[in-house]
Amino acid sequence: MYWDKRLRSDFPLLERKIEGKPLVYLDSGASALRPKVVVDAMVNYEYHHHANVHRGVHTLSQEATEAYEQSRLLLQRWLGAEHPEEIIFTSGTTEAINLIAVGWAAPRLQPGDEIVVSVMEHHSNFLPWQRVAQQTGALLKIIPLCAETETLDVSALDTLLTKKTRLVSLAHVSNVLGSVQPLADVIQRAHDVGAVVVVDGAQWVPHNPACVAELGCDFYAVSAHKMYGPTGVGALYGKLERLEEIEPFLVGGGMVEEVSETGATWAALPARLEAGTPPIAAAVGWGTAVQYLERLEQEPGRLLAHSKDLITYAVAQLQNIPGLRVYAAEAERVGVVSFNLQDVHPYDLGQLLDMEGVAIRTGHHCAQVLMKSLRVPGTARASFGVYNTREDVDAFVEAIDVARSMLLG
Numbered sequence: 001m002y003w004d005k006r007l008r009s010d011f012p013l014l015e016r017k018i019e020g021k022p023l024v025y026l027d028s029g030a031s032a033l034r035p036k037v038v039v040d041a042m043v044n045y046e047y048h049h050h051a052n053v054h055r056g057v058h059t060l061s062q063e064a065t066e067a068y069e070q071s072r073l074l075l076q077r078w079l080g081a082e083h084p085e086e087i088i089f090t091s092g093t094t095e096a097i098n099l100i101a102v103g104w105a106a107p108r109l110q111p112g113d114e115i116v117v118s119v120m121e122h123h124s125n126f127l128p129w130q131r132v133a134q135q136t137g138a139l140l141k142i143i144p145l146c147a148e149t150e151t152l153d154v155s156a157l158d159t160l161l162t163k164k165t166r167l168v169s170l171a172h173v174s175n176v177l178g179s180v181q182p183l184a185d186v187i188q189r190a191h192d193v194g195a196v197v198v199v200d201g202a203q204w205v206p207h208n209p210a211c212v213a214e215l216g217c218d219f220y221a222v223s224a225h226k227m228y229g230p231t232g233v234g235a236l237y238g239k240l241e242r243l244e245e246i247e248p249f250l251v252g253g254g255m256v257e258e259v260s261e262t263g264a265t266w267a268a269l270p271a272r273l274e275a276g277t278p279p280i281a282a283a284v285g286w287g288t289a290v291q292y293l294e295r296l297e298q299e300p301g302r303l304l305a306h307s308k309d310l311i312t313y314a315v316a317q318l319q320n321i322p323g324l325r326v327y328a329a330e331a332e333r334v335g336v337v338s339f340n341l342q343d344v345h346p347y348d349l350g351q352l353l354d355m356e357g358v359a360i361r362t363g364h365h366c367a368q369v370l371m372k373s374l375r376v377p378g379t380a381r382a383s384f385g386v387y388n389t390r391e392d393v394d395a396f397v398e399a400i401d402v403a404r405s406m407l408l409g
């Protein structure tokens with residue numbers, strides 16, 4: 001595949017050696033590496049086009065605005081939204097979800113209302129709802145894991161969803177288990193009881209366009225840095241009518257139509273929800289990252305096929321290692337696999353792998369509720385990006401073997 005060799009040279013960081021060994025980067029789920037074109041686009045913007053956006057008639061301001069708005073259009077296309085105004089730039093998935101919680105849910109929910117999330121949510125898609133529940137007197141209900149498969153127990157929705165359910169919020173792909181949620185089914189059932197559906201798409205969009213309009217969810221949140229773009233920028237997709245309902249939680253420059261001494265009216269979307277100077281260079285870099293992904297996805301499904309090939313190959317090899325337990329082993333998964341080696345602390349395993357040049361993630365992965373449900377303090381997690389190859393998986397498995405002999409004899 002094109003992936004195997006040539007693409008790696010797009011990523012300067014892959015030339016790094018760690019402990020004298022070639023870097024095998026298996027932590028893209030936390031943050032993906034940037035291709036040179038993304039960094040170049042940001043440098044080019046800073047050197048030749050920077051000014052504030054939406055504010056000036058001068059050439060630079062117009063160029064900056066055009067570059068910033070171009071990224072919104074690229075995002076609209078990758079997310080599959082119908083209108084550019086449905087894309088709100090935020091600082092990331094975390095801010096996007098907080099924006100819904102603070103601006104949409106908190107002013108609406110009342111004692112007795114219900115919010116449904118899953119046990120495997122990242123804290124970014126758990127804590128905002130826990131806080132809204134505490135503030136409003138709503139009840140936070142949690143979809144558990146199916147005991148045998150460790151995937152989402154969809155049957156629990158039969159009792160969890162009620163006429164009181166106002167909002168359901170779910171990750172498209174679990175950042176710990178890698179499992180893909182049956183979103184179409186959940187969205188349909190949630191809408192049937194009149195609930196609004198929020199999807200945390202952080203771990204899906206690096207591997208596939210999102211098709212939000214087709215999915216029919218009300219909101220969808222993403223981060224640039226997981227899709228080969230820079231840190232500090234992300235986006236909230238929302239159906240226009242839902243976004244119109246959000247009370248801006250930041251007010252200030254750029255989001256007003258008219259201000260007087262006694263009141264103000266807000267600008268139209270998307271400006272209404274983008275108060276203050278946005279991360280312009282980062283948004284420009286993100287647009288370039290989306291174009292990079294679009295080139296790889298010229299043949300639709302190619303990105304996902306690459307990702308699935310690697311993860312299937314990795315899971316099969318991991319399952320052959322004595323004493324190693326893969327979580328949700330049989331799940332339909334994308335990009336991420338979590339495991340533990342007997343009772344070895346994942347941190348020790350991670351450190352030994354680092355000595356072999358292999359970068360994995362260890363710990364609770366900002367999903368402590370899931371860790372409690374799995375009854376473990378943490379896991380080791382490997383996650384894959386477009387630059388990874390089957391050779392990386394082999395190096396990873398060999399490094400586990402080395403660590404295993406050192407730790408378990």
Ligand SMILES: Cc1ncc(COP(=O)(O)O)c(C=O)c1O
Pocket residue numbers: 029030091092093094095122124125171173174175200202203223234
């Ligand atoms: C599923 C999921 N949701 C939310 C987040 C938070 O993303 P950010 O820190 O970019 O806001 C992450 C990051 O790891 C994630 O994996």
